[in-house]
Amino acid sequence: MKKTKIIAGIFWAFLGLIVFIILFPGLNNFSVSVSKLPFMKINPRYTGGEKAYHLVAEKCTLDIRRPVFNGFLKESNSGFVQIDWRGDLPALINDSIDYNGDGEKDFFIQINRKNLKTDLKSFNPKVKDVVISTPTSYGWAVRVGLLKE
Amino acid sequence: MDNILKTTGMKKSLGKSLLYTLPMFLITFMFLTGGKPNFSDTASGIALLTVFILVNVLFFFMHFTGKTDKYRAVLFIVFALSLSYTLINNMLEVRKAMYFSQADILECKIPFCHLVIPMMILPAAFTKSIIFPGSIIGGFANISSMVVLWLVATLVLGRGFCSWGCFYGGWDDGFSRIRKRPVIKKINELWKWMPYAVLIMVILSAALTLMPTYCSWICPFKAVTEFEQVTSVESATKAGIFLSLFGGLVIVLPVMTKKRTQCSFLCPLGAINSLSNKITPFTVKIDKSACNECFKCVGVCPLYALSKEDIRSGKVSIFCSKCGKCMDACPQNAIHYGIKGVPSGTLKNFSRNLFLFVSYLFMAVFSAGSIINTFHGLLKFIF
Amino acid sequence: MTDSLILGLSSGSACLATCGMVMFPYLMADSANVKRIAVDLSLFLITRLIIYAIMATLAWHFGQAVFKSPVVRNIVPGLLYIIFAVMLVWYSISKSRNPSCPAKMVKTVSNKRLVPIVLGLTNSLGFCPALFIILTKGSTERTLVQSYLAFLGFFVGSSLWFLPLPLAGRIRKKEVIKNIGILATGLAGVIFLIKGLTNIIGGIING
Numbered sequence: 170m171k172k173t174k175i176i177a178g179i180f181w182a183f184l185g186l187i188v189f190i191i192l193f194p195g196l197n198n199f200s201v202s203v204s205k206l207p208f209m210k211i212n213p214r215y216t217g218g219e220k221a222y223h224l225v226a227e228k229c230t231l232d233i234r235r236p237v238f239n240g241f242l243k244e245s246n247s248g249f250v251q252i253d254w255r256g257d258l259p260a261l262i263n264d265s266i267d268y269n270g271d272g273e274k275d276f277f278i279q280i281n282r283k284n285l286k287t288d289l290k291s292f293n294p295k296v297k298d299v300v301i302s303t304p305t306s307y308g309w310a311v312r313v314g315l316l317k318e
Numbered sequence: 319m320d321n322i323l324k325t326t327g328m329k330k331s332l333g334k335s336l337l338y339t340l341p342m343f344l345i346t347f348m349f350l351t352g353g354k355p356n357f358s359d360t361a362s363g364i365a366l367l368t369v370f371i372l373v374n375v376l377f378f379f380m381h382f383t384g385k386t387d388k389y390r391a392v393l394f395i396v397f398a399l400s401l402s403y404t405l406i407n408n409m410l411e412v413r414k415a416m417y418f419s420q421a422d423i424l425e426c427k428i429p430f431c432h433l434v435i436p437m438m439i440l441p442a443a444f445t446k447s448i449i450f451p452g453s454i455i456g457g458f459a460n461i462s463s464m465v466v467l468w469l470v471a472t473l474v475l476g477r478g479f480c481s482w483g484c485f486y487g488g489w490d491d492g493f494s495r496i497r498k499r500p501v502i503k504k505i506n507e508l509w510k511w512m513p514y515a516v517l518i519m520v521i522l523s524a525a526l527t528l529m530p531t532y533c534s535w536i537c538p539f540k541a542v543t544e545f546e547q548v549t550s551v552e553s554a555t556k557a558g559i560f561l562s563l564f565g566g567l568v569i570v571l572p573v574m575t576k577k578r579t580q581c582s583f584l585c586p587l588g589a590i591n592s593l594s595n596k597i598t599p600f601t602v603k604i605d606k607s608a609c610n611e612c613f614k615c616v617g618v619c620p621l622y623a624l625s626k627e628d629i630r631s632g633k634v635s636i637f638c639s640k641c642g643k644c645m646d647a648c649p650q651n652a653i654h655y656g657i658k659g660v661p662s663g664t665l666k667n668f669s670r671n672l673f674l675f676v677s678y679l680f681m682a683v684f685s686a687g688s689i690i691n692t693f694h695g696l697l698k699f700i701f
Numbered sequence: 702m703t704d705s706l707i708l709g710l711s712s713g714s715a716c717l718a719t720c721g722m723v724m725f726p727y728l729m730a731d732s733a734n735v736k737r738i739a740v741d742l743s744l745f746l747i748t749r750l751i752i753y754a755i756m757a758t759l760a761w762h763f764g765q766a767v768f769k770s771p772v773v774r775n776i777v778p779g780l781l782y783i784i785f786a787v788m789l790v791w792y793s794i795s796k797s798r799n800p801s802c803p804a805k806m807v808k809t810v811s812n813k814r815l816v817p818i819v820l821g822l823t824n825s826l827g828f829c830p831a832l833f834i835i836l837t838k839g840s841t842e843r844t845l846v847q848s849y850l851a852f853l854g855f856f857v858g859s860s861l862w863f864l865p866l867p868l869a870g871r872i873r874k875k876e877v878i879k880n881i882g883i884l885a886t887g888l889a890g891v892i893f894l895i896k897g898l899t900n901i902i903g904g905i906i907n908g
């Protein structure tokens with residue numbers, strides 16, 4: 170028994186050595202395999218959710234994402250909808266948004282890119298406030314807080 | 319004479335030490351240069367060469383002098399400093415500031431660090447997603463490769479990760495070496511369990527809020543890497559917490575106690591790593607027949623991993639990070655690296671050689687990139 | 702609900718560390734019968750739930766009556782949070798931590814069937830700083846339902862610790878669990894301390 174334990178221990182240690190030697194040269198391949206695991210995707214609370222609508226204007230485009238209400242065990246009651254403007258944006262952005270696609274405008278948003286001021290006028294009781302409004306590498310992004318119910 | 323023989327038990331002759339360094343020399347050469355060193359840019363060439371030599375000289379001295387921690391700590395501390403330099407430099411180059419903006423979070427461009435891992439587990443299991451605004455693959459410090467590195471290192475080294483792999487540990491390790499004698503000698507044993515309490519709290523709060531709460535609210539190393547732009551009372555509070563924890567647990571207390579207090583009393587990943595000590599092949603063992611209970615090891619252990627009772631019972635606690643400081647201090651050579659299943663007091667040299675090769679290889683290769691980068695930056699700055 | 706669940710979870714462990722050991726022999730008295738244990742544990746938990754529901758109602762009505770202006774609504778509870786949070790932190794770091802539990806009075810109850818109910822009563826009415834924090838929270842919630850949810854979070858969090866009670870005899874590292882629990886309680890205190898401070902700062906800024 171004692172001998173078996175010793176052999177097993179030494180075997181385990183050598184296995185560790187081998188794993189370490191192949192770890193760095195194989196890191197890229199291992200990482201790619203790990204990245205394919207089903208849970209290896211960033212939560213929509215961070216990515217902003219999938220694109221739901223894509224609107225094209227003269228010089229720029231507007232993406233309205235699917236509302237995000239992700240919670241731990243169940244959906245949470247408060248969430249947000251993210252809107253991205255891309256391309257050659259005007260100094261003053263004015264847009265009326267229908268985020269749920271019911272044909273009714275849910276809110277009006279005005280962004281002054283010079284003084285970074287964002288104003289929101291809500292036409293839907295579920296639309297709360299501006300959570301984030303920021304310039305991005307591709308243009309501008311806004312997250313508007315929503316209530317689910 | 320007998321005593322001298324015992325104290326110098328791990329020392330090797332010049333020839334033997336060179337021989338033991340040779341495999342490390344070859345492997346680090348391959349890993350650092352990819353087999354083809356590139357000297358087209360002088361500064362890069364010098365940086366690469368310096369780091370390559372530094373890494374191998376330190377390893378040589380571990381064998382030649384028989385001391386472990388003394389040389390490990392050099393690379394470990396340099397690693398921590400250079401990683402902070404690399405991260406800050408990266409932030410300054412890409413963002414022209416040491417903080418990240420809301421846009422960086424929105425575009426998932428935040429570099430990932432292993433301290434997030436405990437908080438990812440429950441949300442990954444229940445929501446099938448990662449609660450961190452970083453990149454899954456590709457780009458600087460992506461999530462997949464950090465997870466692979468940490469997982470493998472923890473499975474093989476256990477809490478050894480905290481002395482051979484963590485790029486933050488070098489900060490409090492460094493500060494703990496500043497004074498010759500500690501000002502604060504005794505600390506309530508209860509605090510040793512704090513990392514587990516922190517672990518439970520951050521796992522729960524992260525799951526319930528789907529936010530890496532430790533990173534957003536607690537991590538002291540935000541002070542030397544990157545943090546959220548201060549735009550509100552909340553972000554100012556966070557910055558205040560980061561700075562005071564860094565000042566208290568990474569600078570002041572380590573200097574006063576000569577211990578790694580951040581790692582001992584706060585880090586939740588350290589808690590997980592301690593648990594993994596149970597399954598790793600390498601351990602630290604006490605040869606009771608050689609030990610004369612002088613308790614020098616207890617005094618020097620930087621992680622409160624040894625108590626007099628542990629020595630008497632012949633078992634090192636799960637908090638051990640395999641740093642080797644106790645072994646350097648032991649006049650009897652009684653505390654030593656071991657392999658699970660192998661009785662204490664036997665195969666001491668074999669176990670040490672194997673462990674040092676594995677752990678040092680990990681640290682050398684993991685740290686080389688950022689140390690080279692830092693040297694390169696310094697050279698460019700000076701000349 | 703999140704913070705009350707966390708508070709319940711963390712303080713529940715300390716609660717178990719002090720009261721659990723008093724309750725255990727009574728709940729488990731003269732039987733290893735799983736059914737009996739399950740019934741007793743359920744009675745104990747239901748009693749706690751009822752008491753908490755009553756407290757949630759009272760606290761909310763009290764809050765409605767007393768915290769009328771928005772400034773008072775922020776500042777007074779903020780101060781209360783700070784006081785109770787400091788008590789909670791103090792409890793976790795104090796060396797002279799008192800390990801007594803009001804549940805001890807159960808010794809005076811002669812009817813065995815009543816024991817779990819009395820335990821539930823004494824446990825939930827044994828006013829500890831964590832309970833005071835939840836009372837403060839319940840009193841400041843906007844709606845009665847939210848006050849119930851806060852207490853429910855606290856109830857669920859703290860009750861989870863009592864579920865493995867039947868196994869208590871078999872858990873080896875009780876001391877370690879107790880230590881971690883006590884420290885977690887202290888951390889929960891720190892969280893509420895910060896909450897209290899932000900309440901007050903918010904109250905001053907908005908007032």
Ligand code: SF4
Nearest residue numbers: 480484487581585588
């Ligand atoms: S305890 Fe944490 S910070 Fe310290 S070395 Fe380990 S992982 Fe790093």
Ligand code: SF4
Nearest residue numbers: 619638639641642644
């Ligand atoms: S017991 Fe020894 S090897 Fe382990 S952490 Fe302490 S000093 Fe380092």
